[in-house]
Amino acid sequence: MPRLTYNIAMVSDFFFPQPGGVESHIYQLATKLVDRGHKVVVITHAYADRKGIRYLTNGIKVYHVPFAIIYRSATFPTVFSFFPVFRNIMIREQIDIVHGHASLSSLCHEALLHGRTMGLRTVFTDHSLFGFADAASILTNKLLKFILSDVDHVICVSHTSKENTVLRAALDPVMVSVIPNAVVSENFRPRKYPPEPPAPNNGFGNATPAVHHLGPNDPVVIVVISRLFYNKGTDLLTASIPRILENHPNTRFIIAGSGPKSIDLEQMIEQNVLQDKVEMLGSVRHEQVRDVMIRGHIYLHPSLTEAFGTVLVEAASCGLYVVCTAVGGIPEVLPGHMTVFAKPEEDDLVVATGKAISALRANKVRTEKFHDQVKAMYSWDNIAKRTERVYKGIMGDIPEADFYGYDVGNTAAWNGESHSGVRSFALIDRLKRYYGCGVWAGKLFCLCAVIDYLLFVFCEWVFPRDHIDIAADWPRKIYHSDDDD
């Protein structure tokens, strides 16, 4: 039987040329899915000089939709104005699955709504955590609930993020999968790592890189790379640096990143006269991150909230010992021997950093092994495989019991409602789901869904399906390796 492949549309407001985590996630995932024989198109809005249709390496087609940008300033009209273009793209690319990214991207929300209206399977990946208290969060959560009440499957980057999303959008937890981010470990090699990667599958122990001990008088260098915002814990950092340096004088700090809190850091440096011990680099480009990281021994991450923390994986991959706050999804990211956890408070952070410095001084931590271990844990190939499994599950190509992992026939245990991931496209069923969103919101959402459906019927009439050209496929890759492991 030939391998099942799908035509997938990744939709997000965030894509290259703008740099960022979500952007590179989409790109890497798309690349690996193409390697597995799928067809992937990316739909995003037009950037300044980036309009129209482009191809990236590996045959990923990117639609920079210029239409969406016209109404960017106003949010509500956008809900429907994107639909005709979106429908055209879906038909010409023969898309089966719409995969939206990032909960702050309105393009993604619209695409998921329209995709359901058009009878396509939809997946949503949430890359961030949100609170429940402030007004902005409440609004975002309502919007998310609207969109996610009719999505086929949700992917979160960590279990904490899953819990958060399930609560915010009132989802059935079986509909939510956890698939973390990954790193391209070749781009994050430690300083003395052999340039040729060792042959795969020879275990960790066989090709151990040379042990590099820290001499008694060598300074311990602590690296911090983060945008300097409140939620990244820059205040904690500002408070702890003088105390850490007081306890461990033979220590240096390298801080990379920029943001509104950088002024506080600079003040702290001035007040405590730490210019020779704390180096501030300003913002660095993503490809320079590795060069900054390999200058240090410890990576300090004082963030107050974090859905996943890809930077921790990158730091460990560069052979840095990681000190981080145990918040959000961070405790899930790395195994215990690579990290020292702290509570998100000043005292504990100082203590934890002290512990890490002592451990390094005692040469107890085998940081040179981290790279290979991280490489084995996080790879985009693996992410793509797991994402593909989600696609198969929602397309009904693997049995539901396999996909959801429990007896799906036993509906009584689930209040008799269908929790099956293969959700009905019937308008009345969709309306039922939307209606449950709230007293007023439910009715508003129903109205939106109905208008969207009418717009769809109108489009089918004005721009008939058979007048739309089918796009030429990039030659598909054939994926040989079998993926039953």
Add this chain to the structure above:
Amino acid sequence: MLTAAPHLHVRRPSPTTAEFTVSTYPRNPTPALRLLLLAVGALRLVLALGAALLLYAEYWTQFFTLASYQQSNLWLLPAAQHEFLLYHTPLGRLAQEVAARTPSWALVPACVGAIYAAVRRIHVEERLLVLRGLGIQTRSTPGTILLGGPTRFIPTEKIRDVLINEAFWGFGVRYILVVVVEGEEGLVVVFPKLLPRREIVEEVWRGVRGCLFDEGGVGEHQQFHQQPEKKRRFKDTKRRSPTKDGKKSPASVKENSGEEVRDRS
């Protein structure tokens, strides 16, 4: 009913010349359709003449009496013909009557509209003429039958490339055939009005490249439109021939992207 979906007609008067015509004129009109088109043409002629007569009557009744007309030098027609037209034919009298009764703010726009409708082209036709060694010429029909079509000639040495691109057009995405011209900011879009479907665009693209750059592989689509006496003149190299299932070969897809963007984080 009177027009058809855009379709392609290829003419190759000599081995180094090819003309690609995309037109909405029905390809094989039945006698009934021909008659209908003829009738519509006649109707349009009558409409145009009637509207012109009305306008003339309006012009006259607005500004002149018969006597003053004969004295004035603002004649559109000599006096004898004028008098005959408006006073001695039943149609002329009717036109005068109508012009006198209808307010001119309604009559003039209605007449202008009627004349525009009468001279507007029903069928759109766009041509691309390829001459090896010389260049290519695009030509498209204008909106009305009164003007000749705008033509544009691009000499070979100015042509950097001919390629198929995808572009957002209105509420969708279209395949367009474009010519990259040296020293110009924008691209020259071939068939800008009709924007034919992908099959036609691809066929024209293969034909143009074959004729202009003497590349092989005219393409198997062509056999549907070729005249019987037409023989394949280009050697069929594997490189350019389309793949079996009618999808585009990698080479042509690559061409499609225009410039390949290499984007990495």
